Amino acid sequence: MINAHKILFDTVQQALAQVYNISNPVITFQKTRKEFEGDLTLVTFPFIKETKKSPEQLGQELGEYLVKNNTNVSAFNVVKGFLNISLTNQFWLGYFNAVKDSVTIGYKKENSSGKTIMLEYSSPNTNKPLHLGHVRNNLLGFSVAQILKANGHKVIKANIINDRGIHICKSMLAWQKFGNGETPASSGLKGDFFVGKYYVLFDKENKKQIEELIAVGKTKEEAEKKSLLMLEAQDMLRKWEAGDKEVVDLWKTMNGWVYEGFAVTYKTLGVDFDKMYYESNTYLLGKEIIEEGLKKNVFYKKENGSVAIDLSGEGLDEKIVLRSDGTSVYITQDIGTAIERFKEFPQLSQLIYTVGNEQDYHFKVLFKILEKLGYAWAKECYHLSYGMVELPEGKMKSREGTVVDADELIDEMLATATATTKELGKVDDFNEEEFKELNKTIGLGALKYFILKVDPKKKMLFDPKESIDFNGHTGPFIQYTHARIRSVLRKAAFDFERGEAKVEMSAIEKELVKFIYDFEGVVAESGTAFNPALVANYIYEVTKLYNRFYHECPILKEEDENIKIFRLQLSKLCAQAIANAMNLLGIVVPEKM
């Protein structure tokens, strides 16, 4: 791999050592800002103390040294303390020729790092359909998995389904009481929406009962605990845990409906999993670990019989890990499943949890406990925390009906895409299936890009009234650019791929080559930061630049054969980079749109 930074680094280091006697300097290059002449810039301020030179003088001397001693350096200029270095056309052309036919541009070789990473994401409850918050989770998880793979890691995508607990019993109970044998098939409802309907119904009926109890003089707290429906739901949970056949059968049936619904949404979103976990299988895990931890004095028994850990020394609080009746809490099974996974996959080098930032504290506690239990891999556990998706009126709340359903949102995106495609009328030769497929590609591209271009850590705002844009800094813009390049390449109709480019690149062409050169670094960075937004924003810059190039420079109409071939090759490389970058975001790019 041709590496400009490395080439310059060595010469600068040599210069500093030989001429100024500075050993082990910290040398970092940055991209030269576009208003200045040059490719890479060295800031000379850090060296002025030791060299006792003015920034300008040092820059001048270093520049001269570079030109003299490094054949790849063609020129330099100094502005204040900034040494702007230009590399030769030959160098950039050499890089271009080396990568121009690479279909894996930006990616490292598969499984080349030797690292196996388990990445858990999605992890839904089986009592309601997926909403926009889940969409962010799913897209983020899938994209980070893609990025980690592109960094040469082996990734196991895991999904742990929260298929048991009081919330499931609520839907079950409501269906039993008010369902009259209705099914998704008989009602025409998608399975997850069907079950979600009963979850809401439970809440509604339960509220009525609570109000009645309050009217009879109970306090709000009492009423919430003692409503008949709530008691029945709890009873149902006990029966489930005891393996009561009737309850378990109902549970299987209703979860089955939900899974059918989820499968559709997952397929539409284009996300998938290598490994499914179910909490109904894992919820008892962890108890024996607590016993062991008690013996090792990591935990202690409280007077009432519950077991806890004191993390006040770590700036955290006391945390209960086992109830006084001996049953486990949420974190108990998390401790158990983590240990289980490292047993199941001994080659695992990292375990990543894609979970919203409302659980930051939970994961801090979890990892700390695992560390205290003596698991060396505890420090390789990572909480991929992301911000909430908020609506203009604030947080989404299922009970208040202020959620944006994933399926409905996707449908809306497809409708917008379809309307625009029809209006523009560029693909009238498509058959119905191709037409549908294209609009799905574009609609989902818009949605995915909209979500992934934002730094995962930050909360993001979604305004349903202002629908997601298809122009500007968007997925469709990037998809469009790709389609346009492919169109030009199709029209070229001669073998432009053969042979190496031999041209004097124009400023904008060189700029494009330089951008492509950055791709690999961006992928690496987004991998270590678990941040798809870096890829998203990078490829947007490339795309924008390409569009300017497209407008400024004729390609097929270019008369100089060498330049024409180079521009075609460059276009092809840009299209490949766009496709590869978008693939990291889970976004498909069309050949035509």
Place this chain on the structure above:
RNA sequence: GGUCCCGUAGCUCAGCUGGAUAGAGCACAGGUUUUCUAAACCUGCGGUCCUUGGUUCGAUUCCAAGCGGGAUCACCA
């Protein structure tokens, strides 16, 4: 109250480990098509980078305090 996260243009967001005159998109005003796809391109408008101190040759970036917003601190999951 403790802890954590956030605060950049009217709106939505970039700004990597401190570096040059803080950038995009949307919106708004205007322009570009007999020429490779106008879902594009170009021009203009738009800023107390929340405030105040500190460190530094240099701070939107690091530190401290304050203000504002959010999350969390369950024998819920």
